[in-house]
Amino acid sequence: MLTAMKVIRIIGFAALLGLVVILANCGGDEPDTQGSVLNIGLITEPESLDAHKARSIQAADVLRDIGEGLLSYSPTGELVPGAAASWQVSEDGLRYTFKIRENARWSNGDAVTASHFAFGFERLVNPETAAFYAGFLADIKNVEAPDEQTLLISLERPTPYLLSLLTHPATFPMHPGSLAEHGDDFARPGKLLSNGAYVLDDWVPGSVITLRRNEQYWNNSATAIDEVRHHLLTQEMTQLARYRAGEIDITGSVPPDSFQQVKEELGEQLHVAPYLGVYYYGFNLTKPPFKDNPRLRQALSMAIDRDLLVQKVTGRGELPAYSWVPPGVENYQPTLLSYAPMTQQERNAVARQLYKEAGYSDENPLKFELRYNTSDSQRRVAVAVQAMWKDVLGAEATLINEEFQVLIANVRKRELTQVFRSSWIGDYNDAHTFLSVLQQDSPANQPAYASKEFDSLMSLAADQVDLDRRRLYLEEAERLLLADHAVIPIYFYVSKHLVSPRIDGWGDNVLDYHYSQHLSLKAAE
């Protein structure tokens, strides 16, 4: 028979043994650090580092460190040669000839050839790959690699943003031998071949992606930092705490609640810059009361005081949106909403008039539901807009917050949803990435906007070689879209990063691309 003491001793001994074993294991994962290390906070974990399965903006951020397309971007957002040393465009804008660098190398020492790009493009559009960005190359008619250094791309129609697309990870080259050898596992640490400045060293899911210098990279001598760690920290507050503790050098964002404080305390370390993204409220255009009712939609749009909203509610330097395409897009001047020049008082007066003309009044107010995804910042915007609609028009919006996936499913079904919160982030620096969203056949067309005129303007624009004429068609398409009030653009996003003073080479740009290879660490003080 066991006595009390024996039982307690056994349990205690077992617990002690367990602790010792655990402690012994604890120290094991200490990183062995040699050379300079850059620590970056990533707000979303990449879904994959197979460039064709990746979908999130953050996956692309990591992939831009690992691979290199035909072209690349400078720190300030100008197109620069990447794996291609030079290129030529035929006069009709339909034929591109790229010369691949002779010294372009994979991390295993193999040469990067034109056929590796062609192979990558084929895999991207192959239905079996099921790539999110498969549509990227829809306008490409043919790709040829007549020799190792030459890549010919012929297009169905002029696509002036092709060069911008060719910086995107979805268009990076793929090593056929590596895919044949490893199959679906080719993108895992130790297997993934890199043709960029860094090579994937390790990926601990939920924790950190570690990259180390790619010695084979053609421009390796220009790479300053030896190791890059992308820390996967989905909470903005956690990123801020780790930044303040000196554990990460660059944050992916700044939490809204701490923004003012951060601005005051860390002033120069805070980088806020215009970003190619629009925050909007969409209408369900397939159901009353918003179907075939542009006046009512305009009334709701006009009653929102965007300037007040970005100053008092969002407050992180966002720009009020009076267009669908954000400012800063190349070869484009966004068209503004017709009422943009008015003061808010004038807008409110017109809005009330339109609201009455649509058949609503104080006795018979418009009642509808505004759906947004559950989050504090979405709620604040929704509450403010709800109050503006109530004050200016007397319209009664009921706020409904739904978990993100539920909201998306409801918006797509177009049954319940009346007005919903959404956003669009540009994939490349061209107005097309925004305007094409609202073409009738676009999968991202959440409001179900269907205008033959808009679609035909978009198609006309696509056929233009001359950039100025193309631009006129696109601007006309936007004017139409805004006159129809298919969506309510509310504000344009800004990129928000804290960048440690020990980092050199950081540049703000509208795409919010920051290649680690451009950054360096100042000598320790």
Add this chain to the structure above:
Amino acid sequence: MLRYTLLRLLGAIPTLLLVIVLAFLMVHAAPGGPFDSERALPPEVAEDIEKHYRLDEPLPQQLLRYMSGLLQGDLGPSYRYRDYTVSELIASGFPLSLQIGALAMGLALIVGVGAGTLAAQRKNTLVDRIVMGFAMTGISIPVFVVAPVLVLLVAVKLHWLPAGWSGSPGFAKYVLPVITLALPQIAYIARLTRASMIDVLSRDYIRTAYAQGLGTKAIIRVHALKPAMLPVLSYMGPAVAAVLTGSVVIEEVFGIPGLGQFFVRGALNRDYTLVLGIVIFYATLIVLLNLIVDILYGVIDPRVRQR
């Protein structure tokens, strides 16, 4: 005892089956799917992906396929972490949750039982009030408040310990998460121990022991501690299961890649297989831990065995 254990294990099978089927139906009933996002997929691509993961099959068929995979120990691929399988993710997350949970539970037991016993011994004195005051505070302040405050104070302001996990050196990064996780458990265990110890100390046989001239320390160690531990033990079963499978808040705040983090993200991303895998893992663990508690009960209290 062996027969009892085997019977209990057999009895757990229907429970687990029920958990699997219910969990499967519930994750699939949630609106939205693993590949939905604001950046909607082109319909052809969505179809290709659904075909690839066989999400286009009728639900009963998917359930059968999942169950047959399960019998072979295959939890399937993760939909969100497309380069990883669910088994790989559990294998990568669980050891960490286990380490932190075990350290926290160990700490909680030692400190909690010690403080509770002390308070019981000095019932209604200042010591008792202080201990119980701390315990009350520990229970009432939620972890999501304690964790960021500790980080701000100890890591950001004082720079004594790292604020986060990834890239931080060795043992130091365990300190804050373990303490944060242990605090409410310490509080709970201290209260349980105190109440139960006071009850035991008022029994006749303890009075007899005093009458025999034994010292308080000896009485508590030899006669009182064992019976007083029974309520703590029954609390430990579910508590250990909850703590070991990862505290969601702790893991999010400190950025620890444990099981709790995967569970929450899996649910938010509709990563069906990841959520199911963790639910099954969790359910099995709870069944096992409850069984262990029952067996330990028998060891500590012979009356349970005779029933």
